[in-house]
Amino acid sequence: MILSNSPALAPLSLLLAAILIPMVAFRRRWLAFPLALSAAAFATGISVVNLVRVLGEGTIHYHFGGWIPPIGIEYVLDPLSAFVTLVINTISLLVLVHARRSVDAELPDRAMPYYAVVMLMLTGFNGIVLTGDFFNLYVFLEISSLALYGMIAVGNKKSPVAAFRYLIMGTVGGSFYLLGVGFVYMTTGSLNMADVARIAPTLYHQPALVAALALMVTGLGIKMAIFPLHGWLPDAYTYAPSASSALIAPVGAKVGVYAIIRVVFYVFGVDFVRHSLPLTEILAWLGAIAIIYGSIMAIAQREMKRMLAYSSVAQIGYIGLGIGLANPYGIIGAVLHVMNHALMKACLFLVAGNYRLKLGHSTIPRLDHRVRKRMPWTTAAFTVGALSMVGVPPTVGFFSKWYLALGTIQNGRWLFLAALLISSLLNAIYFFRILEKVYMKPLEGETPADNDITRNEAPVSMLTPTLILGTALIVIGLLNAVIVTGIIRLIVPPGM
Amino acid sequence: MKTHRSNPIVSLVSRMVSPFIMMFALYVIFHGHYSPGGGFQGGTLIAAAIILVRLSEGSDTAQLQFSRSWGTPLGSLGVLIYFGTGLAAVFMGGRFLDYAALHLAHHASMSRSYGILLVEIGVGLAVTAILVSIYDNLLEGEADA
Amino acid sequence: MKTANYIVLLLFTALMIYASLGLPQRGDPYAPIHLEESPVHSPGASSYYIRNARRDAHTNNMVTVILADYRGYDTLGEETVIMTAGLICFMLLRRRKEKGSENA
Amino acid sequence: MYWQLEIVLFLFLIVTAASALWVRNLVTAVIVLSVFSFFSALLYVAMGAVDVGFTEAVVGAGISGVLMLVALFKTWRRSSD
């Protein structure tokens, strides 16, 4: 029974936890966290099962209510969706373990609704990734967006303003997507993605269908914060509580990326996209601009979370560039970077959370070498994360950039290759700035204080996920070849 | 609105109208199979009736009708009814939300009909409770700046 | 800044109206959304619903059947959305506990 | 489908929408928005979507107006633009 229903079980178990938490934990507050954690663990386990099943059996379809696709709603479990759900659930599980202490510290009296909202956000993400129906995607997009607004708004004084601006942008994005669905439905007469994928080639060059594609990509682009539409992102990530930004930043934008890959390459198809609209070209250019812009803005920041937020803009640019190249290496690079960036960002945001808890701030100019003595393990994890963001070989960051670079070479786009290389340089600047502060002693003064420094490392529940992620950056980096040949090669869309 | 002295006429009229709105709302929920309407519309109407009493009597008196602490658990219960109907179908061997697998009646079609009714009741409960709780929270939350 | 906004808005409206010129006629019973069968011979959902809603679920109102049965998962999502909204209002706005008292 | 009726309702909609955005007193704006929702409900019914019209009448002209008014009573009633 579990096996035959396994494609739907990950979002459903998370949803069940979200429903049960307000009922069970309304009086007994302490129950909220164990419920949420067990649901996330179960979802992770189910995602592993799903991935194994997909690799063995091929694509699996799950029909809700027993209705076949154009009539009912279906979940599609193919290598891409199985892989992305696994990444999302694993990383969220790790971050959730870490989140407990910072939720206790920052939002003591709101823990119960907070965990429920986190579960709802994860439900939304899983639903978006798994669904094979355009309108169902919209519904789950809105679930996750609403949960995100709430999670951002509970932070400090400024966070409701950031959340409100995000809400306005996000509603425009969601509505654009819905409008695009309307155009698709009116021209093809179907809401099922596989069905539309078969009908669309018979309707080439219809302005309505091209408008549908443009509207959908714009709407999802707002949610994913592609370069000119990224305005909501830095404030939202900065003013959110540490737990929220660590949960949102690694996986939030990735879901939008996934939806764009799904819509552009699997539904409309490469040929349609290339011939009807220079969409891939636009995406590639925007990605390249975002890489440079985000890196430069990151250099200018003083607050670590805001720096990481701008670096997220740049990293999303890498993924956009990979999609825009529209060749196998580009797609491999983009999908690989979805995973790698999620790992790196989770690690770095957890480090920022640890600093916030123990030092009371995460402002870059106030960090110095005493931090390394007080929190050696956290700082080690930060070092690995920073090296990975720069793209030093054994870490994961190198490999996704490698595939993206191969993609640019295959298309002969030297300008994009230059953008990749320059951005590595810029990344190095803004991360080595911190590493220098943490590892070098200042030249004059303050030496007597060195002896007073006592170890004051973050608690175990926060340190363990940080270290697991830090190790994973290297281990998965070494295993990247296996992942690419085993899973991601299967993802390259047809007709490419 | 909390410290509001109720006007006897307004209070009388709203107290008289409110039960009728609720009755109509129940009709809307249970007659959704044959005419326009259903759980969402009916639930919103019940919420409107409750909010009407809150507006006229002041929120503190109206707590006797529907306490503000019920909102969140009752709303979750409504969603749980929906979810549980779907999950029961899984345990009876069907797909999620396959009401025919519930075997509520002899014919699959009648079983589906009852399944839809169950689901609509869940929707109505959830919508009522949550809309009232949103109203309460907007009105009373963070009362003093 | 404001003029740029107006220009973008006008451009958007014009583009959308241009795109809508290519849409099928309103009310045409042979428009793609009303068809029995799509060009690739998959069944058209809408006409399936109209034909079979009463037979499948013993219910006259087709909208109810689609809402709760054929596309019931969407409606579960919709309930989840409104539950999310309720929880977020609760989380953002509920009164802090006054010292010692339990009626938060 | 009576397209003459629909055009009249559409014009009403546009007028009410524009005035809801134009009025500076926010309470008035919300009331005008309720009128807008009511006209849109009429339009849905005229287009044959009885369920949608019913829902919009209940939600748009009822609950969401009340919620917005509550929010205004908690905050500020005038807008600078």
Add this chain to the structure above:
Amino acid sequence: MLDFFIGHYAYWFVFILMAIGLYGMTVKNNLVKKLIGMTIFQVSIILFFVAAANKWGATVPVADRANGPIDPTRFINPLPHTLMLTAIVVGVATLGVALALVIAIFKRYRTLDENLLLEEMRKEDDTE
């Protein structure tokens, strides 16, 4: 020509309404005005779907009592109606969250004007 007009004018009105809503959301400074624009925007999208569902000479999608086969051309397409019910609910939920945010913002900054808010936030960022 007239046929084409009748078959498409509804979409033009929808997009004009949409532009009005977007204007409210992007150009207006007051937060509540933005929400009013959002409502208008959502209504326009609902109208788009509902207008598309229409069919000449068809009636509302509630089957009548007569038994026997049902002719699909006699009923308006019910699928977009269903989708739009969901969209309305999503709209209300978004509005509720947005109003909660508005109240939280007002409590902290005593203003609902976006420009003033941003100015205030920038000042705070500088003092930190």
